Amino acid sequence: MDIAARNVGGSLVANLTIKGLTKKYNNETIGVEGLNLEVEDKEFLVLVGPSGCGKTTVLNSIAGLIEVNEGEIWFGDELVSSPKQNIFKIPQERGVAMVFQDYAIYPHMTVYSNMSFPLEIRKIDRKEIEKRVKKAAHLLGIGHLLDRRPKALSGGQRQRIAIGRAIVRNPKIFLMDEPLANLDAKLRVSARVELKKLQKELGVTTVFVTHDQIEAMTMGDRIAIMNKGCVEQIGTPVGLYHKPKNLFVAGFIGSPAMNMFEGKLIKKEDIMEVHLKFLLYKFSPKMSAAIIKNKHSSQVILGVRPEDVLINKKQQENSFQAKIIRIEPIGKEYNIHLEINGSTFISIQSSINDLEEENIVWISFNKEKIYLFNLESGEILF
Amino acid sequence: MQTIKLTRIILYVLLILFILLSLLPLWGCIVTALKSSKEVILTTPVTLPLHPTMAKIMEAIEYLRRPLMNSLILVASGVMISTFFGSIIGYVFSKYKFRGSTILFILVILSLYIPPQVQLIPMVQTISKVGLFGNLGSLVLLYMLFGIPMCSFVFKTFYDDEIPDSYINAAKVDGANIWTIYRRIVLPLSVLPFVVAALLQVVVIWNDFIWGLVLTSGKTNLPVTVAMANLKGSFVAEWNLQMAGALWVALPTLIIFIFLGKYIIRGYSGT
Secondary structure (H helix, E strand, O other): OHHHHHHHOOOOOOOOOEEEEEEOOOOEEEEEEEEEEEEEEOOOEEEEOOOOOHHHHHHHHHHHOOEEEEEEEEEOOOEEOOOOOOEEOOHHHHHEEEEEOOOOOOOOHHHHHHHHHHHHHOOOOOHHHHHHHHHHHHHHHHHHHHOOOHHHHHHHHHHHHHHHHHHHHOOOEEEEEEEOOOHHHHHHHHHHHHHHHHHEEEEOOOEEEEEEEHHHHOOOOOOEEEOOOHHHHHHHHHHHHHHOEEEEHHHHHHOOOOOEEEEEEEEOOOEEEEEEEEOEOOHHHHHHHHHHHOOOEEEEEEEEEHHHHHOOOOOOOOOOOEEEEEEEEEOOOOEEEEEEEOOOEEEEEEEOOOOOOOOOOEEEEHHHHHEEEOOOEEOOOO | OOOHHHHHHHHHHHHHHHHHHHHHHHHHHHHHHOOOOOHHHHOOOOOOOOOOOOHHHHHHHHHHHHHHHHHHHHHHHHHHHHHHHHHHHHHHHHOOOOOOHHHHHHHHHHHHHHHHHHHHHHHHHHHHHHHHEEHHHHHHHHHHHHHHHHHHHHHHHHHHHOOOHHHHHHHHHOOOOOHHHHHHHHHHHOOOHHHHHHHHHHHHHHHHOOOHHHHHHHHHOOOHHHHHOOOOOOOOOOOOHHHHHHHHHHHHHHHHHHHHHHHHHHHOOOO
């Protein structure tokens, strides 16, 4: 059994369970409230949400850098944090590895010393340290930098050192706090791919925090979307995209964001209609039946993803006229900004043919891909 | 253009006047030290000596040799003890926040804001109770007492601003305990605050007069500032001897300020 396996409480399975975690700051502001989370062994879980939603608090709680007010944290079958039972393992005893947003590379040490630091502290044999550091450095392509001081190195190189320092320990749980946020856009894309590949190769259970939904979508096996200290929804990237549970998730995942229109839901015989400011949208009988089955409310939000906003030459069922205010070419696609009655929305088109700005066009929605949310609670109705 | 030039000229004239004014005591000190006793009486203190002599300067160093040594010992011990503890206290208050730590730290540095005149009598009583009255040990203890809060403040400010919390957190997660983190990470990055805090202490301890006057007795234990004051004779004021002594006393701090003044300014501005 190697060091890392011992670190995780003697259990070789490194799943992570969080039950009812609550963290209050200054006993008033709530950082995280009653959060439940289960991370499978070897899984890459992304915690994503706007700033101040509590995702870093969750990460620091797992690492043991902060003490929580309520709830339990389990590493495999070992309880590492439970205020109720007066259990709190300090970070030094938890055996997780963590990568920080600013990388926390020690400026007075060489790259080698930075990477060997966690091993030296564990009093591991010098030859073994050298072997592991060199292996990790080789894996990350920073073998030629080992004698250098971090001061002169680029952001990408520093980020690799930080990851190197984390992987030399063969940890079973990896915590990453926005490790790609300080890289420039181009580097971030390649770093995303490399990091994900590395995690798969090493088979390390990973919790990755980011505010960037594209990072979340591209890297996560599963994504937990956080908002105001709670998890709104957990699921696979594709699952969250197609089946958002509420308005927040629908609006957060997807770029450009889902178009949303406020309206009134009205039942007319067996047909459901949504009265928008500019359109009376009638659902098909089949869909109406499905909506009726769900709890219905009269004030709703109708959501359509930009790729499901269709531009037509002629009038059709459930279509309306809107003005093109801006065409943004973004390479293989175009973001077409449209306006009607003061509300703007976006359509993504693969070609624009003879469309021009200022044109008036007929718009319809892909009727299979329409979402309805309760205006007040934000919960999805359909 | 014309007005800008005029304001510039006025500015320079004012600055030069100010510099002359503030350098006047030093000038008076130098020229007086170089005068014979007769010439001191006959001339004004700022005129150049007609027959410059090194006699009094050499005489002063003879008197001050032992006190200079005493002050050197006080500075060395004061600086070492204060910076060492200051660094550790600053580290803990900066990186290990606990309930009430802010108030506690304010209490630590509060002593810096109590005037020494107020502390004089209680301090003398305490020191004599401890049995240190009259010897250098009393001053070592005292400078430590005043030096540690000052140094803690310098170090805490530096650690707050210059050493990110993530360094500490990363080391914790990597398995390092509070002492290892200090020794391996914080201490090697603390060269600057050590220089700043040490310089502040050197100047404070070297220039101290009142505590040295009150707490020491006997010729062998005097710090240099007190010994220098004693150079003024009991019946005749030997101004030239006293000025020569003052030059010797001021020399070390002057040299330090000329070469390392920027660090002292950093210390006072809290950066």
